[in-house]
Amino acid sequence: MSTSFALPFQVPYSINPRFSKPVVYFSMEVAVDQALKTYSGGLGFLAGSHMKSAYELGQNLIGVSVLWKYGYYDQIRRTDNTMDVQFREKIYSFLQNTGIEFTIDVFRRPVRVRAYYLKPDTFQTVPLFFLTTDIDGNDQASRLISYRLYDNDVRLKIAQCMLLGLGGAKLVDALGFAPEVYHFNEAHALPAAFQLFQQVDSVEKLREKLVFTTHTPEEAGNEKHDINLLNDMGFFGEVPLPTVREISGIHDDVFNHSLVALRLSRIANGVSKLHGDVARQMWGRYEGICPIIHVTNAQNQQYWTDPAIEAARLAGDVEAIAQRKKELKATLFRVVADQVGKLFDPNVLTLVWARRFAAYKRPDLLTEDADRFARLLNQTKYPIQVIWAGKPYPMDAGAIEIFNRLYFLSHLFPNMAVLTGYELGLSKLLKDGADGWLNTPIVTREASGTSGMTAAMNGAVNISTNDGWIREFAKPGENCFLVPTADPELPYYARDAHDRDHLFTFLENEILPMYYERPADWQALVLRSMNDVNAFFGANRMAEEYYEHVYQ
Template sequence: MKKTAYFSMEFAVDQSLKTYAGGLGFLAGSHFRAAKRLNLPLVGVSMLWSYGYYDQAKDREGRMKVEHVRKYYDFLTDINLKVPVTINGTNIWVKAYKLEENVFNTCPIYFLTTDIPENDHLSRTISYELYDGNNLTHIAQEIVLGVGGYKVIREAENVKYFHINEAHALPIAFKMLEDYGIDYVKEHLLFTTHTPVAAGNEVQDITLLKNMGFFGSIDTITAEKYGGNPFNLTVAALRMCKRANAVSKLHTDTSEKMWSWVTNRVPIINITNAQDRYYWQDAGLKEASEKKDYNGLQKRKKELKRELFKVVADQAGKMLDPDILTVVWARRFAEYKRPSFLLRDEKKFRNLIESGKLQIIWAGKPHPADSNAQITFNWIMSKTREMKGVAVLTGYELNLSKLLKQGSDVWLNTPKRPNEASGTSGMTAAMNASIHMSTVDGWHVEWAKEYPEDSFTIGDGINLNEDYESEEMYERLKEAISLYDTEEWWKKAANSVNHVVEYFDTERMIKEYSEKLYID
């Protein structure tokens, strides 16, 4: 493997370092923990968000509200390095801090900020909040990550490849083009795409990007040759990189079809996402599963349910029962993930809950500028507030995510195919004896094909009618209720624990990156 700099808008390496929103950051964190363990030459580049993503709180009536609280970190090293970046005709200073390897046992990561006294107030706000809803600020963040990150790496490290995780850091390609020409770019740039829907891939007005400094000194005609007009960041990345990958087999097929019209691009290879078992997996669940000690597995799972239920009682005032099947829906609140799908037929949902044999927990963070997602979150909360055995939690950071995965019996995933590029939360749940229940999308396509008895599959992946899929979901929940807490259940849960790490552990993923992407 050649030494590689990995650029990502977010990294979830520890609860205390709040520089992430969700799955993209969780993936990057696992990537860097495993790479450190395997002693691979990888360095990270990201943004030091002064206010993180946001703090998800409740108002006086219990509805979700967005708060922004400044973060401080004394465990980042000031390396006394500042580089200039030009944005909208203004010279802005980008300061780098370094997360050393020994802090959280990861490969080193450089965190960039514009929130320093050398910059005016507007320039300082660029690194205030992850995924800022203002488009101009968002473009400025991409320039800081791409160009600022490139300059920092050139000063601090000697790397062969520049790997952009999603197209946010694409300005790096135009900086390299400006300095060395297209042959250099195509020799040193690597790209991972995560969005399997054309509408979800970022498109910008090309003149706006030019004026903002996205292309540096590269003229608009040249930029248009790579990204079109309007300018599509994913298309440009596919045309300018040496290699590109998607993050599941279904996503690879979807991406190849979606971008088949793009000329002069690289093929999209598959490297299915994975997560780090050494970080996520409970040792007691692992040991009991490996020994096929079903009584021990049941005992440990119910201990972990009690730990989770303390948080539920604290947040929601609901007392859940560790002897009852507990289903969790927890992830980013995005429309295609269908967070309210459980309530599609409210009568059937209520019947399941009122049977006294099923408990449900929701958790997740809508984008702070996505009012529809926030309305959905609050609607679910209002619909279920008076229901016994149903709770809605605020937050989905690392610690709560781990508690939910270790304390749930079923991890429910309801994306609308083929919108889920991979999804990884179910992998870490399965590592903790929480059986994956999912529509036929993302990584579940591979998991259910290899080990169909280790999960519950909703629908057939062909009939995508929502009435059909919701009926299937309720039937799978009934199936889970009838099976729960039998020897057959714990055998299924143990097999899930033992089998999921065979392929969906990060060390396999990292080795594939080393063999398929980070090579000459």
């Protein structure tokens, strides 16, 4: 073991006494910098902001994740410009080999695991540890475990959870960190609970240490696997199956990961006020679950906010905000020109839809009324530019088809662009450069969402359906434009038509006229939006709430 990791490991900065309780945070993905591609989307963005704010606050917290050899994937285009998925090896010279290696048993065969370290001052985060099986001594099947984030092979996905959970728990022991709280960001790290149970030998003592954050607002979206397959693979470590059934309350063969996490934790939280309500309703019919509260997601202001636009906000200088916004748009538009050969104008109102491509987020909602969409983009009284970006899950053919359809539709409009490579870097440029941030999920399907927060921090106005975090932010007409919630009994096509019609009406009758004819009103709305989002949706508030309401 390297001398820099002599036992016991201590967080290498001054700890704020308010946050002295030692905590280990498990997340399958974490997004802390464009240079470190160990994330897919919102879950990683959230984890990355949490790790940055915990560092700023001096919290006694370390993070554990996985070092994905190929990341999620690189989003590229084929010769005909359809989207393609590229898996390319990533090499990071700034990660430190800890010298810590150990084995976990997968299908009762030993798999070697190595831990790498990201020092806090590299990207201004708490200490982060990344696990890999891509090391000498492992066969190819074992190396594959840490190749692709969210692999579509069922056994590999289970093995990835074992790497994070069993491997993460063993790493914590090897470090001698002795956390009082094990925080599971989603249920991927659940095997750590069984590793810990072997040490404390009591469900009550186990619950004292575990807390759980759920991000999935539909039961069907939570991971379920055959309990016998999990047992055969060694998911439960050395805990025998009868004992697993006894402590988990799973007596059939369907092992629901989130349900078991709720039963083995002391407390759990949803990630917005609405999601907390949805989670309590969704899981409340099950016996033995822990209390479910909510801690609304947030994003790290220091990382995401442009310093000049933040200085203008603090000064209340709307003219300086507007001028800086044009400069930021010009920077974004150089990327637009490079990727798709279109020259956008910084003086033109620019809308952005950018996040993970998934059907429930409805990226193509506006374009489903082809005639009205064409009229909006072709009219010249109030010019408009629209940009899309985002990564579909690499095996989601439907979402990839939507992405391609939008790209080919953009050929008809010089003021429409679809960009590839939506990662932290492009995300920052889009939020800097957007005037309006489109958010169109089916209501109650988005647990929180966070992209609109960082867009608002940089002077973009949210134009959104009434879901997730936006319910705690929105003052319709004062700091955003909010689509009234459709009747949930409507069939999907009528609900989509309702939401689409309101979005078009906002754009045609309120947003565009205000932007061009009443710029003072627009600038006042932008300033209110920026002030309101900074008042509550910064990740320092979120990191404090975890210590105050979840860890304590």
